[in-house]
Amino acid sequence: MLSIAFDILVLTIYDEEDRASILSQIDAIQNLAGLKNMNLKIINVQGQIHLQIFGELSDVESTSISFELLFLNPLENGIRCKIVKPQGQETQLNPYYDSNLGFIDFSTYIERTDKLIDIFSKMKIQFKKEHPYEGVGKAQEQEKNSFAKNIKDNWSELNSINEFLVFELINEYKKKACLKQMIIDGQEMVDQLIKEKDKLNQFRNQNIDKVVDEYNILQHISTTPYQDQLIELDAKIKGIRDTLRLIQHNFQNNHLNFLELNQFTRNLAKEEFDAFLLLKKCLNQQLE
Known part of the structure; x- marks a missing residue:
């Protein structure tokens, strides 16, 4: 493990003193009881190469805990720790830890000066109080899937209703615009009829004393x-x-x-x- 860590650290951006500290911490946990499947990896964080450790800590309430560790740069900033969901197991993260991001941020439980050995010790203590995982039984899984399906169906129905209402609203706006134009046209017709009526009354008043028939009508029409x-x-x-x-x-x-x-x-x-x-x-x- 130390030789692998040494080869990997050469590629990272830690200074010589931080590299030596990291190697010392890895050496201190090599024989730690319950630590298994530990792997080292380098990752790019904002353009800089850092060291990341994956692994499992077993014998915690008869369950293994999957973790990710990231050595910050410079190392005096401490180590970031996440608890993640185990692969291929019917478990879910405990909501008690506010795991909405898909992991439990264990960094809030450690200090910047804590070493790897200190972090694993705090994991065992904390998770004996409140376990990070909850089992998902078949009944719970079916209930969850049924609930998700109901949400999807209700959303689809709600979306259909919304589309229908939007369609009806557009039609009502069109009817309103058409009715408004009809009112305008009707008002113009009424105004025109009033003018024609005034002309007729004026003509009648001007010719009220005249007798008109088919023989003399042309005499009165100019x-x-x-x-x-x-x-x-x-x-x-x-x-x-x-x-x-x-x-x-x-x-x-x-x-x-x-x-x-x-x-x-x-x-x-x-x-x-x-x-x-x-x-x-x-x-x-x-x-x-």
């Missing part, structure tokens, strides 16, 4: 020649369509023969097409 042309074209188209309906009625009642129906219909259709084309042309010019 139009431009362009508007007169549009009115005439619209009236002509409607007149042609009324005539076509009358011709169809006469033909059905045998007041016209087929040749007359064909001739009248063709002539009126051409007139309607020409009038509609002219009306469309006028409207397009007005839009321009």
